[in-house]
Amino acid sequence: MTSTTSTAELLDPTSPAYKKARRQFYKATKNRPQNVEQDWTPFRAAEKRFKARFPPPDLSTVLDLAQLDPSRQQELDDGVWRGSTHSSTYKRLEGASKPVYVIPAVPGLVILPSYLNDEEQRELVRWSLEKQAREPNPTNLDIHYHLPDGGLWNAYIDQKSTREETILPKALDSDVVEERTTGPRQLVDNTPISVENYRSLSETPKPPPAPSATVTPSSPSSLLYKLRWANIGWYYHWGTKQYDFSHGKGEIDQRLRQICKSAVETVQWNEVYEGAEAVEWEGSDPEWKSWGETYEPDAGIVNFYQSKDTLMAHVDRSEVCKTSPLVSISLGNAAVFLIGGDTRDTQPVSILLRSGDVVIMSGACRRAYHGVPRILEGTLPGHLKAGAAGEDWAPFAEYLETTRINVNVRQVFPKGFKPPFLTS
Ligand SMILES: O=C(O)CCC(=O)C(=O)O
Ligand SMILES: [Fe+2]
Structure with a gap:
């Protein structure tokens, strides 16, 4: 799709854009074996x-x-793509101050639509780009490039009206290189971590990822659209899909912590769990009863998706706390989110996530398969577009036109827990 093709055209069977997509589809699938499906x-x-x-x-x-x-309503009308409210059975919780929904087919899944207001969404977008996608946080790009000290976004803004400086690949000055690009996140089968095995898992070798030999010198403005993730809190080692505790504990930003904690506190957990039998809680008192005090985010990923990016089905099982809430914040363009069960054989529920929506995965669904098969292009709400805020918002609005950001916040260890092998 070219940037001049609107979503409305793409959905209209009489439009040239639709007919072109149909021709391309028939050409691409003509030799596909029958019955693959x-x-x-x-x-x-x-x-x-x-x-x-x-x-x-x-x-x-x-x-x-x-x-x-x-x-x-306006956001829905402007964005063209629409889901429905008749497909899955959902239930609105009664006692909360903001709308909170659960989906009984996926026990432990909680949705807080529009949890963040317009200004909070802009604040988190700024925070993600200016403060998170840069050192000391690892990103997908700094494996391969010598990113500017002030971070990619800040270099992009500083050089916007001047000549951009070239960002050089690390492979130019390294002997150890690997044939890997800045493409989608790789799928790695990892051992689910638990209180019993985290110590031995933490001792498995975690070699630093090798820079790709195929990347070429690039400008900040082009690399920006290749940014895919930045890690926050405990250091995550993508090669083994395990945390590398030897790096020490990265701080979680206080404002993000406050947003996540207040989302968890907004939920009436008794309404979510009373009578639910999907989780076997350890001990006599179910853990959810004390999440108000014990929930403490200590790690996370900021995901940056461009319109054609997807996130394949996966389970996040690297955290020792395997039932405590994972708070997932959506910003920018909308997406289709799928969540199923213990294996890919469970029929997933599909949910349209829009900017400002918060999803909490807790209890049994904390280790359920989930993924993002589609970013819905053209769904950036008006309050994130250029002109919606001061002049300095314009570059963020421009970047967001093709982008979805997801801030995915986890709890690795129980509150106050200090891994015994950590000296500092
Ligand atoms: O983008 C999303 O909504 C989900 C991201 C996710 O599942 C992850 O980062 O593990
Ligand atoms: Fe995930």
Whole structure:
């Protein structure tokens, strides 16, 4: 799709853009073996359906809770893509001060639509780009490039009206290089961590990732669109999909901590869990009863998605706390989020996540398969567009036109826990 093709055209079977996508689809699939689809797990089949450029996916099975909120009407109208509120069974919790929903088919999953207001969304977008995608946080780019000291975003802004300085690949001055690009996150099968094995897992070798030999010198403005993730808190080693505790504990920003803690406190956990039998809680008192005091975020990823990026089905099982809340904040363009069960054989529920929505994965669904098969282009809400805030917002708005940001915050260790092998 070119940037001049609107989403509306793409969804209209009489438009030239639709006909072109159809021609391309027939050409690309003409030699595809018959019956491949029969081998797909229900999760894989759903991913394929939503990823497809043609036919454009039908979102009528995707739960779109924004439709229950009259104040989001404009956002829905502007964005064209729409889900529905009839597909999955959801329940609104009664006691909360803000709208909070659960989906009984996925025990432990909680959705807080529009949890962040317009200004808070802009604040977190700025925070992600200016303060998180830079040292000391590891990013997908600094494996391969000598990123500027002040971070990629700040270099981009500083050099916008001047000549951009070239950012050099690390492979130029390293002997150890690897054939890997800045593409999507790699799938690695990792051992689920637990209180019993975290110590031995923490001793497995975690060699630093090798810079790719194939990347070329680039400008800040082009690298920006190749940014995929930045890690916060405990250092995450992507090669083994385990935390590398030897790096020590990175601080979690106080404002982010406050947002996540207050989201967890907003939820009436008794309404979520009372009577639910999906989790076998250890000990006599279920853990959720004390999340108000014990929930403490200590790690996370800021994900940056461009319109054609996807995140394949995976389970986040590197955290020792395997039931405590994972708080996931959506910003920018909307996306289809899938979440199923223990294996890819469970039919996933599909949910349309829009800017400002918060999802909490807790209890049994904390280790459920989930993924993001589709970024919904053209869904940037008005309050994130240029002109919605002061002049300095314009470059953020421009970047966001094709971007979705997800701030994915986890708790690795119980509150106050200090790994015994850490000396500092
Ligand atoms: O982007 C999202 O909504 C989910 C991201 C995610 O699952 C992850 O970072 O592990
Ligand atoms: Fe995840």
